[in-house]
Amino acid sequence: MAVLENVGGAFQLTEPFTEEKVRSLKVGDMVEISGMLLTGRDAVHKWLSDGNEPPKAEVNLQNSIIYHCGPVMMKKGKNWIATAAGPTTSIREEPYQAKIIERFGLKAVIGKGGMGEKTREACQKFGCVYLHAVGGAAQVLAERIKSVEGVYGLDTFGSPEAIWKLKVERFPVVVTIDAHGNSLHKVVEAESAEKLKSVVEKIGK
Amino acid sequence: MNKTLQKNLHDSLVEVIRKTSAELPNDVFESIESGRKQEQEGSSAKYAMNIICDNVEIAKRKSQPLCQDTGTVLFYIHFPMKTDYELLQKLIKKAIVSATKKGYLRQNSVDSITGKNSGNNIGPGAPVIHAEPWKKDTFEIKLMLKGGGCENVGAQYSLPDSRVGAGRDLKGVEKCILDAVQNAQGKGCGPGILGVCIGGDRGTGYAASKEQFLRKITDKNKNPELAKMEESVTREANTLGIGPMGFGGKTTLLATKITALNRVPASFFVSVSYMCWAFRRQGAVMSPKGEIKKWLY
Structure with a gap:
């Protein structure tokens, strides 16, 4: 039996997020996540890699999923609402990501645009996947956020850079780096580079 | 500028920002639609294009940002010769502050030295305004939001x-x-x-x-x-x-x-x-009283 249930073409990744579950995924799989996502982008990655860590009672990064996202947040009474929450470009976190995957045993990283060799290797070694959300699709993705469960570092990092705890349901992503050493980004880039060579030849001198 | 003109211009500017942030121009959407048709059924490319088209629809219906990165705010404007340009700049900034409070724009302007977010999208170089006076008595305000x-x-x-x-x-x-x-x-x-x-x-x-x-x-x-x-x-x-x-x-x-x-x-x-595909560009012509007369895209 498959590790993850497939509904309408998308594998359902639900809590608890485990190594077995993410290792069952491969490049090109469409996935829907239900559970908690923690946002983290430039400032948080730098801060974590400097050796800092939020208090566990507030944010538990262990075995979690980090989402490269700086949402638009509005406060309605006591509650926060994410009114726009698409992914930001992941490659900026490449210098930090592998270490953070190892340190916290991250099970997935969500972002856009793909990541590099160090992250690909860390995914393979520690059992993590890189999940690509559709960049710019801030409304489709915000609709899948069912509640905002808290925020850490709002004053220190500012709203787009803070760690937001987002409870999501059927959050749509595509696996572009799996836990077996495969990267869609690497393949597409190599193939398009080959094609570009012949286009350049055609243009001529 | 009398008080009525100032108020109308402010409100019109906020509306231009709202529409730019939430609604993809028709020419762009039609182009995306034809791209979607070309992609193969069941492929990741088709999946992405379907999500993009859904996103365009939801953003418009909810009047919320198409993309959370509401980007660099770039204005391209023409204004009547007799306009107090300094005051017009102030009105533009005021409209940006209002639009940020309403959630049409994310808090998106960061001090490059201290790393502090200004919280209202105003600061050195923010917004970008390209402005030229012209002989007409109307205002033409074009806006582009370009994500990082x-x-x-x-x-x-x-x-x-x-x-x-x-x-x-x-x-x-x-x-x-x-x-x-x-x-x-x-x-x-x-x-x-x-x-x-x-x-x-x-x-x-x-x-x-x-x-x-x-x-x-x-x-x-x-x-x-x-x-x-x-x-x-x-x-x-x-x-x-x-x-x-x-x-x-x-x-x-x-x-x-x-x-x-x-x-x-x-x-x-x-x-x-x-x-990016979330090509946020809009523009409007405003009457001498500062009311929106016509959309440009």
């Missing part, structure tokens, strides 16, 4: 460039543009639209490349050589197989828009700006 993801994949080349095999001619220009597409891969949130300037200096070249995004996707360049290059770059880029979000696929570019500025003999720049 696509801004980061822009590129400037200085010809000759041996790395891309580009000499100091139009063939060299075309090679540079395609190289920029290859380097961008999916990082600029494709399918993208390119704005290109041949010539100028490093500053004017980039500025002019961005202004190309004020042109409609469907328009045709008046210069026949540039028109030919625009078509050729788009066609060739779409053979590279980068596809929506870099997932692989047929739709890598929706359009290419090229302009040229004179250069000094020693310099030959090619400046390439990349616009």
Whole structure:
């Protein structure tokens, strides 16, 4: 039996997020996540890699999923609402990501645009996947956020850079780096580079 | 400016910001729709294009930002000669503060020295305002919101460039543009639209490349050589197989828009700006009383 249930073409990744579950995924799989996502982008990655860590009672990064996202947040009474929450470009976190995957045993990283060799290797070694959300699709993705469960570092990092705890349901992503050493980004880039060579030849001198 | 004009202009400006942030212009949406039809059923590319189209619909219905990165705020305006321009600038800033409070714009302006977010999108260089007085008694306000993801994949080349095999001619220009597409891969949130300037200096070249995004996707360049290059770059880029979000696929570019500025003999720049599919550009003509008379896109 498959590790993850497939509904309408998308594998359902639900809590608890485990190594077995993410290792069952491969490049090109469409996935829907239900559970908690923690946002983290430039400032948080730098801060974590400097050796800092939020208090566990507030944010538990262990075995979690980090989402490269700086949402638009509005406060309605006591509650926060994410009114726009698409992914930001992941490659900026490449210098930090592998270490953070190892340190916290991250099970997935969500972002856009793909990541590099160090992250690909860390995914393979520690059992993590890189999940690509559709960049710019801030409304489709915000609709899948069912509640905002808290925020850490709002004053220190500012709203787009803070760690937001987002409870999501059927959050749509595509696996572009799996836990077996495969990267869609690497393949597409190599193939398009080959094609570009012949286009350049055609243009001529 | 009397109080009524000030109030009307402020409200009209907030409305321009709202509409720009939440609604994709029709010419862009039609182009995305035709790209979606080309992608193969069941592919990641089709999946991405379907999500993009759903997103456009939801953002418009809810009047919320198409993309959470509401980007650099770039105004292109014409105003009547007699206008107090200093006051107009203040009104624009006030409208941005209001639009940020309403959630049409994310808090998106960061002090480059301290790293502190100003919280209201105002600060040195924010917003960007290109303004010119004109002889008409109406105001023309165009607005572009350009996200950081696509801004980061822009590129400037200085010809000759041996790395891309580009000499100091139009063939060299075309090679540079395609190289920029290859380097961008999916990082600029494709399918993208390119704005290109041949010539100028490093500053004017980039500025002019961005202004190309004020042109409609469907328009045709008046210069026949540039028109030919625009078509050729788009066609060739779409053979590279980068596809929506870099997932692989047929739709890598929706359009290419090229302009040229004179250069000094020693310099030959090619400046390439990349616009994501969430191409937020709108404009309106406002009456002498500051009320919106007509939308431009």
